[in-house]
Amino acid sequence: MNYEQLITELALADERYVIMTAENRALVRNIPNNPLLTNRFIDTGITEQTMIGMAAGLALRGRVPIVHALAAFLTMRAFEFIRTDVGIANLPVKLTGFIPGFLSDGNGPTHQAIEDISIVRGIPGMHVFAPADEEDMLVMLPEIWHSKAPSYTRANLIKPLYPHDKNFTIGKSEVVAEGATVTFLTYGMLFNQVFEARQLLEHQGLSIGLVNMRCLKPVDEDVILKVARESELIVIVEDHFKTGGLYSIVAEVLLNNQQTANVQSLSLNESWFKPGRLADVLSNEGFSPEKIAVQTMNMLETRQHVNTLTTSTH
Amino acid sequence: MTNNELNELALKVRENIVRLSTDGGCFTGASLSCADLFVFLYSKFLNISQENLEDPNRDYLFLSKGHDVPALYGLFAEIGFIEKSRLDNHLNTNDSIYWHPNTSIPGVEFHSGSLGHLPSVAMGVALDCKWKNQTNKVVVVTGDGELNEGSVWEAALVAAAHKLDNLIWIVDRNYFQANMATEELIPLNSIKEKFEAFGWNAIDVDGHDFEKLEDTFSTLPLGNKKPTIVVAHTVRGKGLPSIERRADRWFCNFTREEVNALLEELHENKMADLNSETLVVR
Numbered sequence: 001m002n003y004e005q006l007i008t009e010l011a012l013a014d015e016r017y018v019i020m021t022a023e024n025r026a027l028v029r030n031i032p033n034n035p036l037l038t039n040r041f042i043d044t045g046i047t048e049q050t051m052i053g054m055a056a057g058l059a060l061r062g063r064v065p066i067v068h069a070l071a072a073f074l075t076m077r078a079f080e081f082i083r084t085d086v087g088i089a090n091l092p093v094k095l096t097g098f099i100p101g102f103l104s105d106g107n108g109p110t111h112q113a114i115e116d117i118s119i120v121r122g123i124p125g126m127h128v129f130a131p132a133d134e135e136d137m138l139v140m141l142p143e144i145w146h147s148k149a150p151s152y153t154r155a156n157l158i159k160p161l162y163p164h165d166k167n168f169t170i171g172k173s174e175v176v177a178e179g180a181t182v183t184f185l186t187y188g189m190l191f192n193q194v195f196e197a198r199q200l201l202e203h204q205g206l207s208i209g210l211v212n213m214r215c216l217k218p219v220d221e222d223v224i225l226k227v228a229r230e231s232e233l234i235v236i237v238e239d240h241f242k243t244g245g246l247y248s249i250v251a252e253v254l255l256n257n258q259q260t261a262n263v264q265s266l267s268l269n270e271s272w273f274k275p276g277r278l279a280d281v282l283s284n285e286g287f288s289p290e291k292i293a294v295q296t297m298n299m300l301e302t303r304q305h306v307n308t309l310t311t312s313t314h
Numbered sequence: 315m316t317n318n319e320l321n322e323l324a325l326k327v328r329e330n331i332v333r334l335s336t337d338g339g340c341f342t343g344a345s346l347s348c349a350d351l352f353v354f355l356y357s358k359f360l361n362i363s364q365e366n367l368e369d370p371n372r373d374y375l376f377l378s379k380g381h382d383v384p385a386l387y388g389l390f391a392e393i394g395f396i397e398k399s400r401l402d403n404h405l406n407t408n409d410s411i412y413w414h415p416n417t418s419i420p421g422v423e424f425h426s427g428s429l430g431h432l433p434s435v436a437m438g439v440a441l442d443c444k445w446k447n448q449t450n451k452v453v454v455v456t457g458d459g460e461l462n463e464g465s466v467w468e469a470a471l472v473a474a475a476h477k478l479d480n481l482i483w484i485v486d487r488n489y490f491q492a493n494m495a496t497e498e499l500i501p502l503n504s505i506k507e508k509f510e511a512f513g514w515n516a517i518d519v520d521g522h523d524f525e526k527l528e529d530t531f532s533t534l535p536l537g538n539k540k541p542t543i544v545v546a547h548t549v550r551g552k553g554l555p556s557i558e559r560r561a562d563r564w565f566c567n568f569t570r571e572e573v574n575a576l577l578e579e580l581h582e583n584k585m586a587d588l589n590s591e592t593l594v595v596r
Contacts, residue, residue, distance in 0.1 A: 053435045053437070
């Protein structure tokens with residue numbers, strides 16, 4: 001099963017579903033050739049705004065449009081249409097953003113959707129999802145598409161390293177491992193990198209937790225509060241600007257609950273990333289498993305050093 | 315309805331517009347330009363009534379130039395979509411009668427206010443009607459200044475490409491945008507030729523002449539594989555010579571005395587003496 005097969009199966013079973021694209025056919029390449037879906041597919045051309053406006057119109061008629069475009073142009077070129085036509089009316093329009101975050105690899109900053117989560121989650125009622133890999137995405141999508149809420153999903157075709165929990169509930173994260181020393185909170189394509197970084201650190205004898213924050217809004221507050229209580233250090237790893245992404249979400253949850261925690265961020269801070277082949281991008285920006293592990297060790301050492309200083313001055 | 319009856323209804327709508335132009339004010343000039351259009355469309359052209367507002371086979375009208383609420387609600391109050399007394403709740407937070415449309419008002423198909431949105435929303439509805447082999451009409455009304463927005467040209471391309479021949483786009487061509495004449499800022503002439511070049515049926519009409527509106531709308535080339543645009547040539551402030559064709563009488567917030575004088579002007583063509591601040595830019 002892949003994305004296209006899933007969407008075909010769903011659309012054939014329920015005529016409310018219509019499939020739209022702003023000439024981004026990567027995920028829906030064969031749909032236009034399916035005679036059973038002739039009156040359920042439209043390619044509006046390179047027109048993200050018009051596609052979203054039309055999606056709102058189709059939703060007014062009882063349809064559930066699943067729309068496709070590159071994540072950067074979908075969430076930013078068409079943002080006001082999403083906010084005004086989909087958001088204000090709270091229509092069940094399902095946005096799928098292609099090549100979000102580091103997945104835009106060699107395209108350059110024009111195509112880097114690394115503020116998408118920040119801006120889309122600001123729309124009242126809008127759900128935001130970032131599956132860890134293709135399998136995770138296919139587990140999540142039926143639930144996302146059946147929901148009445150408008151939503152944005154970061155598409156992710158990365159092959160899985162980890163067999164995900166097949167039970168997905170909106171608002172819940174996936175706890176992969178619990179850890180007393182460090183817990184990683186991550187989402188999307190960086191999950192695999194963090195999964196391997198965790199293994200490296202465990203080999204050093206450290207107790208390392210890992211949570212797949214596949215659902216960013218509504219966010220799993222219980223898990224955030226639990227790891228804040230039980231882990232010495234939380235490390236948030238995201239291919240997103242530090243502002244407005246998971247780091248901000250965690251800060252909001254802790255503040256709302258009058259709780260404190262030691263939180264560090266591995267993210268993009270006030271700069272776009274250097275484009276290139278995906279593996280090189282990850283290494284260059286410090287997001288390969290080795291570099292995540294080393295940076296985490298450094299955070300722990302700094303903490304230990306600070307703790308020692310604090311103890312010795314008392 | 316006879317033309318006399320249409321004129322009588324249009325006069326009542328204009329009275330409502332004038333009455334809303336105080337105590338906070340409203341977009342008077344722009345509303346007066348499309349009052350006749352709404353009267354014609356709802357009386358003679360559209361299959362929209364209180365009884366069929368939920369029927370998927372009804373016609374649809376989307377008001378994209380949302381600031382014309384006084385004309386739309388002014389008409390809705392006369393044809394029974396809303397209680398006339400609700401117009402007294404203008405800008406009262408206990409009701410939902412404010413400067414731009416919202417769907418809690420019966421007859422409003424979609425909210426607007428941000429320009430350049432409803433052509434594409436209407437296109438989504440038109441597409442679904444075609445997919446379901448329905449024969450109803452989908453109308454969207456924009457301003458002319460609204461055509462500055464890039465999204466309307468995107469929509470114009472897409473509607474033609476997908477042959478939405480159940481879609482009728484009406485431009486309230488009053489030759490003004492917010493604070494100045496359209497041709498002084500971003501010249502638009504000829505809208506008809508622009509849309510023809512985009513693959514549309516395009517028709518010019520006098521937007522205040524009920525007979526010509528009847529001729530035009532009874533012979534629209536619907537179903538010919540092209541969407542249709544009607545450029546309705548209108549006058550901003552139509553009906554009130556004291557504010558007609560004035561760039562500075564778009565948004566108006568008159569005193570009660572001025573409203574009374576304007577109501578007289580509507581009926582007796584006696585120019586009102588207006589001292590209220592002009593050029594209230596929104």
